[in-house]
Amino acid sequence: MTSAILLVTYAVTAGTLGAGWLRDARWPTLAPRLAIAAWQALAASVLLALAAGGLALAISFPHVSADLAGLLNLCAENLRHGYASPGGTLTALIGLALFMTLLTRAAWCAFRTTTTDRRERVSRIAALDLVGRTNIVPGALVVDHATPYAFCIGGRRHRIVVTSGLLATLDPVELDAVLAHEHAHLRQRHHLALILCRILFATLSPVFPAFRAAMTRVRMYAELCADDSARRHVDVGPLRDALLRLACLPAPTGALAASALDVETRLLRLEDRGAGLSRPSVALVAFAIGAGILVPLLLAAGPALAMAWEGICLLG
């Protein structure tokens, strides 16, 4: 019971306070790659803790412990003491319901996200291949369209797409910078990271509202990662110029998703060679990420580990 209480308390705290803190934190723009990992670890941690908590409540140890004790060479009595649910059948059923709900929800989110993504990816690439020209810009598809756009579609079959409008707006050096940014997305396989994030956040969002804003954050961090990576291949000036020129164009109708603040952040980061996150901070975040995964596992296995350590056995 202690195990279950600790796990659920940890999950709720991490899912509400922890997620809220990460959502409002300032450091992610200094270390976007780490920030994406932090969000993934946080969500995975909450999921693990809830699942383990439900399982800890659900497992009816009087039936199981005899075998487990045999396996672990521990005293059945002590195990039961650590994991027993005083509520009996009711708490066990609640625990089982929690575990099964979570498992089903996670599986459903995973299934839906991956199939939708694959279907969209395949149909979009097919449609783009039909109208796009490959002989104008090496490594990219050019589509006849007046509005400047540049985007990439990741995956085993991947594409970088630019419109004729973009070719007309940017000079060759700026175009190279934009292409370097898109190549960075593909090289770093951001689409995989985003799919994982989507699955994790979608699983938790109904119960933990703080994760609803997470997807937007993570997409922004992916852009920052691509900017950082592009800087290693092209001069920062053209990249910044391209971003500025494209941002200030009058926008036609369509999804108007970007905020001035986001663009400003990107421009400022491209302006000065920022120091990034300090080493101690990086170490701290990395530690927190590792802890986030380990803590639920340790809490779940805690009583069993403690007893193994002490080697106390009442019955012999």
Next chain:
Amino acid sequence: MQQFGDLEAVVMEHLWSTGEPLTVREVLERIDREPPLAYTTVLTVMDNLHRKGFLTREREGRAFRYQPVKDRAEHTAELMHALLSDSGDASITLLRFLDQMSPAEVKRLKRALDD
């Protein structure tokens, strides 16, 4: 079906640039490939395109004469509209270099940069 992907683009390209309905044989003649394509290959591709709704056809004797349903510009415009009207959060397949900003946001950005 995957292997025909780039052939579909080639066939559409010829039909769009010619601007008039063509039979399978006429398209085959226009495609310059080494080794040359088989008639049945081009037939299959054009049949697929018809099935997918990109081409219409009219019977002429024993063969069909195909033409595109939409011209290239219409096709592209529809495609771009579909691709880019997805709300930022819904689509994770497509990563844009820059999401568009509303006029108010553009104004806000310019003001912030002038400071």
